[in-house]
Amino acid sequence: MPIAQMKTNYKFSSPAVRTNFLDETASELSEILRKPLPAIMIMLDECPMYMNSSEDTEFFAEFRYILPPEYSDNKSAFLKELADRMLSLIQKHTHADPYRVYMQFTEMTREGAWRYTG
Template identity: 80%
Template sequence: MPIAQMKTNFRFSAPAAKTAFLDEAATELADILKKPLPAIMVMLDDCSMYMNKSEDTVFFAEFRYILPQEYADNKAAFLKELADRMLSLIQKHTQVDPYRIYMQFTEMTREGAWKYTG
């Protein structure tokens, strides 16, 4: 199962704004990863975060994925697309400084990943 686990100290203006962010993140990941939307898990934790002696908005995201077949010979291109699209999405919803966004990418093997059966 592809998973996006995100943490931030950003406070969304309303529950609907947070839901809109999560919906768009799941949809973007489904498109990038070539997976059905029900197979995507997106988590967002609100937490205290402190960086460079500042509590300004900061965002951390970890993405666990299975490399789509069409990128089997070009993982670098896949990672660039995933990073660029998720950076754009995070900035769109939070206006966080891009130098305060950290992303981690973990590739899972098909054998070790949860299998979508729907």
């Protein structure tokens, strides 16, 4: 299961605006990762963050993913696309300075990424 775990000190103007951000993030990840939307998990924590003596908008995101097969020979191109699209989306919704947005990417194996319970 692809997962995006995000933390920010950005204050969304309403729950609907926050939900719109989450919906758009899930849709983007679904498209990039070639996974159905119900398989995408998004977590968002709004919390105090402080960097360089400032509480200006900051954003940290960790993305756990399974590399799509078509990128098996070019992982760097996949990571560039994922990073560029996620940064663009984060900036669209939060107007965060790109130097205050940090992203971490963790590739998972298919065997370790999903366990059915049933």
